[in-house]
Every structure is written in C-alpha cells, then in structure tokens.
Amino acid sequence: PSSLGWVVGARHSKQNQIWILTRNLHVKNSMRIQLALIAFVCLVSALQVAAMPPEHEINVLRDFIVSVPSLQGISQWFTPGFPPESICTPNGWESITCGENDTIIGITFRYAQIVGSIPDSIGNLTNLQYFRIDGNRLNGTIPASMATLPLKLFRIEGNLFEPPFPAEILQIPTLEEVALEGNRHLVDPWPTVWSPSIQRLDLAFVGFTGLVRENITAITNLRHLNLGYNPTSFNRTASDFLFQHPLLEYLHLPTSNFETGPASFCGLPNIRHLNLDDNPFKEYALPDFSCLPHLEEFSAVRSGLV
Numbered sequence: 001p002s003s004l005g006w007v008v009g010a011r012h013s014k015q016n017q018i019w020i021l022t023r024n025l026h027v028k029n030s031m032r033i034q035l036a037l038i039a040f041v042c043l044v045s046a047l048q049v050a051a052m053p054p055e056h057e058i059n060v061l062r063d064f065i066v067s068v069p070s071l072q073g074i075s076q077w078f079t080p081g082f083p084p085e086s087i088c089t090p091n092g093w094e095s096i097t098c099g100e101n102d103t104i105i106g107i108t109f110r111y112a113q114i115v116g117s118i119p120d121s122i123g124n125l126t127n128l129q130y131f132r133i134d135g136n137r138l139n140g141t142i143p144a145s146m147a148t149l150p151l152k153l154f155r156i157e158g159n160l161f162e163p164p165f166p167a168e169i170l171q172i173p174t175l176e177e178v179a180l181e182g183n184r185h186l187v188d189p190w191p192t193v194w195s196p197s198i199q200r201l202d203l204a205f206v207g208f209t210g211l212v213r214e215n216i217t218a219i220t221n222l223r224h225l226n227l228g229y230n231p232t233s234f235n236r237t238a239s240d241f242l243f244q245h246p247l248l249e250y251l252h253l254p255t256s257n258f259e260t261g262p263a264s265f266c267g268l269p270n271i272r273h274l275n276l277d278d279n280p281f282k283e284y285a286l287p288d289f290s291c292l293p294h295l296e297e298f299s300a301v302r303s304g305l306v
Contacts, residue, residue, distance in 0.1 A: 052085045057104050060121045061087075061096075068116030068138070071109075103127040111135035111158075123148055134158050134179065142166055150174050157181035157202060167191040170198075180206050181226070190233065193218075200224040204252065208233065214241040224250040228275070231257035238279075243267045249294075254278050266291040276300040 052058070061084075065071065088098035097106030105127050115137045122128070123145020131146070132155040139160040146154075147168035154169060157179040165188045170178060175195045179202035180186065187207040198219045204226045212233050222245050227233070238258040242251075244267035251268065254277035261276070261284045268274070272294050281304050289295060 053087055053098065053102050053104050056124050058084045058087070060104075060119065060124050061093075063119035063121045067119040068114050070114045070116060071112075097130065099127060099129075106130035106132075108132045109136060113137060115139075117141075118143055118146075120145060122146060125149065129153070129174070131155070142169070144168070147172065153177045155179040156183065159183055161186060163188045167193070171195050173197060176200070178202065183207065196220045198222060202226045204228040204230070206230065211235065212239075212242075214239070217241050217244055219245075220247075222248055224248075226250070226252040228252045228254040228256065231255055234258065236260065238262050240264075240267070246270065249273070251275070260284050261286070263287060264291075265289065268292065270294055272296045274298050276303055276305075279303045281305050 087093045087096060087104075088102040095108050096104060097108070099105035104125050106129060107125075108130065110132060111134070113136060114133075117138060117140030118133075120143045122143055126149065128149045129151060130153045131149075131151060132153060134155045135158040137160060138156075139162060141162055142156070142165060144166040147166050149172070151169070151172050152174050153176065154172075155177065158181065161183050162185050165180075165186045167188070169175075170191050171193050172195055175198050177200040178198055179200075181202045181204045184205060184207045187209055189210045190208045190212055192213055192215055194216060196219055199221050200223060201219065202224075205228075208230070210233070212227060212230075225245065225248060227242075234256045236257065236259040238253070238256070238261045240262050242253065243262045243265055245251075246267070247270055248268055249270055249272045251271060251273070252275045254275055256276075256279055258276070258279040259282045261279075261281060264287050265271070265274070266287075269291065271292055273296060275298075277299055278301070281300075284305060286300075286305055289298070
C-alpha cells in the first residue's frame with residue numbers, strides 16, 4: 001500500500017508539472033499574441049501619421065478651399081479635426097487619391113454642384129494623373145500650369161469655363177482621356193496639335209470656333225470620338241478624314257450640319273457605334289457597310305438618307 005501511494009502521488013506530481021508547463025506555455029503564447037497586436041497597432045498608427053503629402057501639395061488643397069468655398073458644405077475635407085496627416089490614410093480625404101510616397105495623383109468631384117474656380121497653384125501637384133470635375137458649375141480659366149502635369153485623365157465637361165483654353169494640355173504625352181463637353185464659353189479656335197496617346201475624346205457642345213482640322217487624325221490611338229452638336233465646326237461635306245481612324249470604335253457626329261457624307265466608311269474597320277443623327281443630308285446614299293465587320297449600331301434618324 002505504501003508503495004502504491006507513492007506511485008499514485010508520483011503520477012499526480014507529474015500531472016501537476018505537465019499542467020503547470022502547459023499553462024505557462026499558454027500564458028507565454030498569449031503574451032506573444034498581445035505583443036504582436038500592440039506592435040501591429042503601433043505600425044498602423046505610424047503609417048497613418050506618415051500618410052501626408054508634401055507641404056507644397058497640402059498648400060494646393062488649401063488654395064482649393066479658398067477658390068471653391070462651396071466644397072466646405074459638401075465634403076469632409078474641411079471639417080474640424082480632420083488634419084492633413086490623414087489625407088492619404090485608408091479613410092482619408094474624400095475625392096483625393098494618393099500614390100506612392102503619399103503624393104496626390106487624383107482629384108475627383110463629379111456632379112457635386114460646386115461653384116468656384118481652379119486655383120493656379122494646381123500646377124504644383126507634379127504627380128497629378130487623374131483630374132475629374134465633371135457636372136459642376138466651375139468657371140474662370142483653366143490654369144496653363146496644368147499642361148506641365150503628367151495627366152492621363154482630364155474631364156471637365158458640364159462646367160462654365162472661359163477662354164483662353166490652354167490647348168497645350170491636349171499635347172500632354174501621357175494623356176488618354178479628355179472630355180470638354182458642354183463648355184460653350186470656350187470660344188477659342190479649334191486645337192491644331194493633339195497627343196497621339198489620347199484614346200477617348202469628348203468635345204460635343206464646345207464653343208471652339210473655326211473648323212475641325214485634319215490634324216485630328218494624328219491621334220493614332222483614338223478609340224472614342226464625340227464631336228456632336230458643333231454645327232459651325234464643319235463644312236457642308238463630311239470630310240473623309242473624320243472617317244479615317246483604324247482603331248476607332250465609337251464615332252458620334254449628330255447635328256454637324258452635313259449635307260454630303262463620306263464616300264466610304266472603310267477607313268473605320270473597327271467601328272462599333274456610328275451616329276449621324278440630325279444631319280440635313282441631300283441626295284446622299286449610304287456607302288457599303290460590308291467592310292465594317294464589328295458594327296453593332298448605326299443611327300441616322302432625321303437625316304434624310306436614301
């Protein structure tokens with residue numbers, strides 16, 4: 001019996017040792033997890049503190065507050081306690097996109113009904129690639145300094161901008177998408193030099209004077225072209241150069257005052273959508289469509305075609 005009690009006691013002692021070791025391991029693992037969580041929180045906090053653009057870019061946003069005061073009523077940008085240190089954090093400033101090194105690469109205000117003008121200092125956003133402010137009531141002139149930016153997207157349609165328009169913007173080598181549609185006060189002459197990298201060009205209802213020139217064919221990457229509702233920008237004859245874009249998929253030319261159309265559409269082998277609505281064609285017969293294998297939609301309502 002005494003030896004049996006010793007054996008039982010020894011077993012209990014070993015079990016206690018195992019339980020103590022297990023508990024210690026559990027405590028140590030819990031501490032490790034807690035320390036890891038603390039380190040992660042500290043890292044995120046440090047990143048958020050560092051997520052601030054350079055001071056000269058912050059100054060541009062401050063200039064926006066002055067030149068577009070109506071932003072204060074619709075945007076969380078300027079609420080008290082929202083410091084510039086948070087601009088490039090995951091929950092950062094509305095309508096601002098940041099890139100590498102926490103520099104500002106995008107500004108977007110769509111259909112926000114904001115009133116004011118673009119500050120001249122916008123040229124200091126030297127990494128700006130995307131500028132989209134369509135559907136507002138911005139006026140004044142577009143700063144010429146924007147022509148120095150590495151823009152890929154430039155959309156200002158549906159505003160009230162005034163001349164002079166810095167046509168050099170349309171020559172930016174990185175430019176891919178341009179929309180000036182609806183800016184009827186831009187009464188500058190039609191641009192004569194274009195960036196060949198442009199893929200989408202929306203110029204309907206603009207106020208440009210004179211005629212659209214053949215140099216628009218220099219936009220060799222063009223996929224989408226909208227020149228509609230500019231009846232004074234074309235001769236009575238639809239110039240063949242408008243139908244000589246081998247990559248073009250969308251061509252929109254309604255209300256262009258054409259009386260005679262092109263001799264052929266075969267210069268548009270990739271066209272999918274072609275619109276010639278509301279042109280006063282006179283005894284003009286449509287050319288053959290057999291050379292347009294990708295055509296999905298053709299529209300020429302109220303055009304008197306035969």
